[in-house]
Amino acid sequence: MKFQKRHIALLVYILFLLLPIYWLFNMSIKTNTEILGSMTLFPDNPTLANYATILTDPAWYSGYINSMIYVAINVVISLTVALPAAYAFSRYNFTGDKHLFFWLLTNRMAPPAVFLLPFFQLYSSVGLFDTHIAVALAHCLFNVPLAVWILEGFMSGIPKEIDETAYIDGYSFPRFFTTIFIPLIRSGIGVTAFFCFMFSWVELLLARTLTSVNAKPIVATMTRTVSASGMDWGVLAAAGVLTIVPGALVIWFVRNYIAKGFAMGRV
Amino acid sequence: MNKITNNKAWFLVLPVFFIVAISAIIPLMTVVNYSVQDIFGPDNRFFVGTEWFKQVLDDSRLHEALLRQIGYTFSVLLIEIPLGICIALTLPRKGWGVSACMVLLALPLLIPWNVVGTIWQIFGRADIGLGGYVLNMLGVDYNYTQSSVDAWLTVLVMDVWHWTSLVVLLCYAGLRSIPDAYYQAAKIDGASRWAVFRFIQLPKMQSVLVIGVLLRFMDSFMIYTEPFVLTGGGPGNATTFLSQYLTRMAVGQFDLGPAAAFSLIYFLIILLVCWVFYTVVMNAGQREEH
Structure with missing residues (x-):
């Protein structure tokens, strides 16, 4: 070079x-x-004393575990529902498809601050407040539309002849979808999972509002500690570094597809 | 691609429809409900019509927050889009450098937003932060907790640091899709560097740039966490943007009615831009197909 x-x-x-x-x-x-x-x-x-503090104090490390749990649940839910939907959008015309797609996108564009209070009341009323599943479901608001959007971009790049050949060969839809189609777009799925992980991992406002003790995410632990016990800068910095590590690891796996993924698979 | 018309495809979309409906429509209805009522308790509420909307539209502090927000969003776009294009043009096209650059560039995007705030809170302090310390050593009187100009600039630099990579990665994806033959043809024609950029690279980046501009517009228009951690909206109200004002109104003062009315107006502004965006992107996509 x-x-x-x-x-x-x-x-x-x-x-x-x-x-x-x-x-x-x-x-x-x-x-x-x-x-x-x-x-x-x-x-x-x-x-390494600051790191030792975090890794031995349950109040700190449980925050990481909680965050990991709800991010994982969110990625699984988002991908499961978005895969068939993205296939439908990329392959078929159906009544109201364009309006539906637009409506999905508007949710990606809704300011979380708008939904703060209603979410709090909704999840409190069904007894889901302070659970991992509540945060995971709340994050679906912006992650599911995003997943549909990205996957649709990747799926549109697969020639339709492959579907048709498979149907002629006698494949049923579920069998075709799981054994042929999903392996074909696995890089797209990887990239989508990465984006769901990313946006769920970095979000603070909803995660903090919907939890108090049992499912409190690390990002909330950090802001509360800042205000409560004066400034323990060393520990705060160590906690920050530890929140960067999972992201850095995940980027490494998708490094070859990341640019295409940011373009929503549309390049 | 010509698609088959088949209404059974709705069955594939139903799960998405339900999950998004639960987390979008029910809360939105709650907001609409609040925006037209005055609520004192569970059984003590009055229908007030459009009163909250009038109150919110006349609120001068809200006007200030809106102006601040617009100024901020435009500054962000004006800096990040050109800078992102420039950086994307400097990226290597092959070799080990590509992976390394991708990972390094994407790093800020994967940092939780409050940690981004914390990083800059520390970095900008004159006593313990490298940035603030160096600036003060150079004779610049910099203190983001006291001066509103400094606070504003710090939030802006933080956003550039945080999100320019998104624009870079988008543009890079666009540049990668240009076949080598285009560059060779340009070389044979003796095209200047500027001509290559203007007539080959820029048109190819057009569609990703639309995505980039609108993602940055939306996200900077709803920015909350980073300024909340960095400056808490201060000093004074210098860095209080719309989301902060809304959260303060809803959770801090518990003014549910005005907060809900404000939420709807806020959402409608973004929705309008989103609709324009969607139409532009779809039209651009159709033009490419033909």
Whole structure:
């Protein structure tokens, strides 16, 4: 690869992206005395004490477990319902299909703040308040439309002749769908799962409102600790670093499809 | 692709329909219900018609929040879209660098939004944050908790940091779909760098740019968490955007009626833009097919 001027711009930009993350990591392996006492680019005495605090205190680590649980439930629900729907949208014309698609998209565009209070009352009234399933269902509001949208893009790229050949060969719809079609679009499914994971993982407002103790997500644990017990910067930074790790791992798996996925499979 | 007309396809869509209906229609009805009533208790409520809507539309603090929101959203678009295009053009097309760049660029998008706020809250502080410390050392009097200009700029830089990658990845996907033959033809014709960009790359990026612009419009129009963590809407009301104002009204002061009326207006604004977006994208898609 020839080194050109344009690579300098790219390097500067990536440096700009990484510097704040590095600073968070840097703080997470310092003691509070060092954080508040002096400005050091590298920690003098690197310590893992902040991480130890989080990984041994149930109030902290249960937040991670709760987040993982509701994100996983959400990804499973979103994919299960979105797969057949996306197939219908990509292959058939049916009464009201365009209006339905538009209506689904409007939910991706609804500000969560609008739904805050009604959601709280709805889930309280059916006894789902403070459960993982409540948060997972609430996140379906924006993740299901997104999943349908992305999957539809990927499915439209598969030639229809494949479906027709399979039906002529005597495949029933469920058998065709599970044994032929799903393997064909597995990269699309992977990318969709990634996006559902992403938007459920980063969301705070709904997750915080719908939980109190048993299903409290890590993001809520962090904001509440900030206001309650003064500023334990080291632990806060360590908790932040730990929320980045799952995302970084997941990106690695979809790195080759990620650009196409962001274009909703439409390129 | 010509599709078959088959109304049985509705059966495949039903699960999605039900799950979204439960989480969208019931809450929306609740909001509509609140917006026309004055509620004192479970059995003590009055129908007030459009009173809340009038009150909300006359609320001067709301007008300020709306103006602030529009200014913010336009600043975000004006910075992120051109910057995103530029960065996408600098990305390598093959080799190990592609994967590495993808992972690094996508990283900010996967960070929970309140952690994004926390990162910049720390980074911008003059006593413990690298950014604030360096700025003050250079003689810039920077303090985002005191000065509203600094707070505004910090929120803006944070958004650029957080979301420009989305635009970059979208544009990159568009650029990747250009066959090498186009570039070779341009080379034979002796096209300038600008001509290649203007007549080959930009048209190919058009459809993804529409998606990018509207995703950024919607998401920056409903931004809540990051400024909430970073500045809490302050100093004063300098960084109080619509979602923050709404949440304060609904959960903080429990003004359900006005909050619901405001929610509906807020939703309608986004819906309108969304409809324009949908029409534009669908028309662009049809033009490509023909």
